[in-house]
Amino acid sequence: MNRFRDRLAELRRLAVGAAVGLPAPVLLVSFAASVPASLAAGAGVLLFAAALWACRRLAGVQRRAAAVPAPYVPITGRPLARLRTVVRDPATWRDLLWLPCQFVAGVGGFVIAVALWLAAVQCVTAPALRALLPSPTGYDPAVLEWTGRSGPLTWILVPVGAGLTVVAVWLPRHLIRAQSALARALLAPTSAARLAARVDRLTTTRAAAVDASAAELRRIERDLHDGAQARLVLLAMHLGVASDVIDDDPAVAKALLAEARTGAGAALTELRGLVRGIHPPVLADRGLAAAVHALVLGSAVTVQLDLRLARRLAAPVEAAAYFATAEALGNAIRHSGAGEIRIALVDAGDAVHITVRDNGVGGADPSRGTGLLGIRRRLSAFDGTLHVTSPSGGPTVLEMSLPCES
Amino acid sequence: MRVVIVEDQVLLRDGLTRMLTAYGFDVTATDPDGAGLADRIVAAAPDVAVVDVRLPPTFTDEGLRAAVAARRAVPGLPVLVLSQYVERLYARDLLADRSGAVGYLLKDRVAEVREFVDAVRRVAAGGTVMDPEVVAQLIHQPSALDGLTGREAEVLRLMAEGHSNAAIAARLVIAEKSVNNLINSLFAKLGLPPSGDHHRRVLAVLSYLDHR
Numbered sequence: 001m002n003r004f005r006d007r008l009a010e011l012r013r014l015a016v017g018a019a020v021g022l023p024a025p026v027l028l029v030s031f032a033a034s035v036p037a038s039l040a041a042g043a044g045v046l047l048f049a050a051a052l053w054a055c056r057r058l059a060g061v062q063r064r065a066a067a068v069p070a071p072y073v074p075i076t077g078r079p080l081a082r083l084r085t086v087v088r089d090p091a092t093w094r095d096l097l098w099l100p101c102q103f104v105a106g107v108g109g110f111v112i113a114v115a116l117w118l119a120a121v122q123c124v125t126a127p128a129l130r131a132l133l134p135s136p137t138g139y140d141p142a143v144l145e146w147t148g149r150s151g152p153l154t155w156i157l158v159p160v161g162a163g164l165t166v167v168a169v170w171l172p173r174h175l176i177r178a179q180s181a182l183a184r185a186l187l188a189p190t191s192a193a194r195l196a197a198r199v200d201r202l203t204t205t206r207a208a209a210v211d212a213s214a215a216e217l218r219r220i221e222r223d224l225h226d227g228a229q230a231r232l233v234l235l236a237m238h239l240g241v242a243s244d245v246i247d248d249d250p251a252v253a254k255a256l257l258a259e260a261r262t263g264a265g266a267a268l269t270e271l272r273g274l275v276r277g278i279h280p281p282v283l284a285d286r287g288l289a290a291a292v293h294a295l296v297l298g299s300a301v302t303v304q305l306d307l308r309l310a311r312r313l314a315a316p317v318e319a320a321a322y323f324a325t326a327e328a329l330g331n332a333i334r335h336s337g338a339g340e341i342r343i344a345l346v347d348a349g350d351a352v353h354i355t356v357r358d359n360g361v362g363g364a365d366p367s368r369g370t371g372l373l374g375i376r377r378r379l380s381a382f383d384g385t386l387h388v389t390s391p392s393g394g395p396t397v398l399e400m401s402l403p404c405e406s
Numbered sequence: 407m408r409v410v411i412v413e414d415q416v417l418l419r420d421g422l423t424r425m426l427t428a429y430g431f432d433v434t435a436t437d438p439d440g441a442g443l444a445d446r447i448v449a450a451a452p453d454v455a456v457v458d459v460r461l462p463p464t465f466t467d468e469g470l471r472a473a474v475a476a477r478r479a480v481p482g483l484p485v486l487v488l489s490q491y492v493e494r495l496y497a498r499d500l501l502a503d504r505s506g507a508v509g510y511l512l513k514d515r516v517a518e519v520r521e522f523v524d525a526v527r528r529v530a531a532g533g534t535v536m537d538p539e540v541v542a543q544l545i546h547q548p549s550a551l552d553g554l555t556g557r558e559a560e561v562l563r564l565m566a567e568g569h570s571n572a573a574i575a576a577r578l579v580i581a582e583k584s585v586n587n588l589i590n591s592l593f594a595k596l597g598l599p600p601s602g603d604h605h606r607r608v609l610a611v612l613s614y615l616d617h618r
Contacts, residue, residue, distance in 0.1 A: 222465065225460070225490055226415060229490055229513075230415045230417055230418050231417065233418060233421075233513045233514060233516060233517075234417050234418055234421045236514060236516060236517030237421050237422075237425060237516040237517060237519070238421070239517060240516065240517040240518060240519035240522075241425055241428065241519050243519075244519045244520060
């Protein structure tokens, strides 16, 4: 039954391929006609644009079927600028080349597949057809016209039909594969386009990484300025006053010294906190899993941990993963009102997957909250990704993935 | 003597208030928000304002801007600006109106309590007090001071820090007359007209060094 359904699915795919290829002649004629037409009048441009649009739509269908990414240069600006972008895009011309190829492969593939099945069924059922239709009619099946209504030829067709059935079962998937190969060859981004896209992405993520580290430095500077530095100034002030009055008023000096000592302790605490914020000692000493464990120890909300990462990763990756997790956890604690949070840290060999799930109110919007943007920025510097599902009413699930060499 | 303190960090504000009160100042603290700060300082009409450079809302140089604005409204309004670090450019901004009664000190200087209190008083009295660090930044431009003897450079530094001739003489353990001679000779070397006015000397020195 399943096999039958698979065969049907294959035929459906071939039918789609044929449908995609079928308009090719019309489109090609439109393209050809649009050039002189646009010289004569502006309407040709519209025809050209419409044909182009249709062509891209058709190519899109085939790309989806063959799991091929779209290679187009992004289109922006005013209509004329858009048209120029499209005309200059090599992918446009590759689409045009693909169109006649798909016409042949699509229509031909579908016709062959259907014809094979029809022929196979007729051959296998030839004896039965002869029995059902003993005398010639106006609509005789091809096999009967071919073999006549007597003689052994009808029976010989049965094994031929069986053979054709085998071919009909076997061939469509190869036809589909051929069309996919065609799509990959002509519709996929060329290596130059892929590199260009990669460079674009790297430029974006590099800018984000620079922004993130600059923001981080500003935060550290602010923390130092408002925290430890201020305390040290105060401490120096206390010591200064104390040494000034120690002869005249030892009691006051003593009180000031005690205050200075408290201040020194507070300054040290602040510095420790700051250092932990820059690079937690546990992370440096024991790695990501231990650091995440340490992170949740003091948490007010119950946190379930599933730590499946036994090895050490490159230090920058560990830091990015740690701070992304810390931010996600902090968000969950601060904003979700969750009663339970689950953190999973899974080593997938070439990547580490981190899932932070809370049973809170949901409604987290990755395009707004600076926290989520920060996480995305942190991860993107390492080609990592963040996926957020947070329906209103919860639960919120953050899926983070960070490539790492195994 | 009435002091207005503009400092956003509560710890430091309280510390400064306590200290200056202990040394006989009449201290009021004002709202440290940068918006309208200059007007508030002018309205308070203190004998001296002690202002932190870095204040809300942007935590950059609001304090400095407010000090300059307040002095534009009331020329010669004594202002002592405190900062976590000193920046020559800021010193120049403060000195630009050439009316004296300004100070620019690192916050660290509060540890030297007597000197700090003394600096507050000197600014209130119309003097000019530059942090040794500012002076050092200027003096470390070798070109500016080619030709000065070590003694002269030292006198120049102490002058820029706002010390009087007598104080310089005491520091260097020399006669005040020798200090006068050194000042005259270094002014001659720097091409500045000799002047007895305390803060104008500093201004002259700083602007000379700055525009060299």
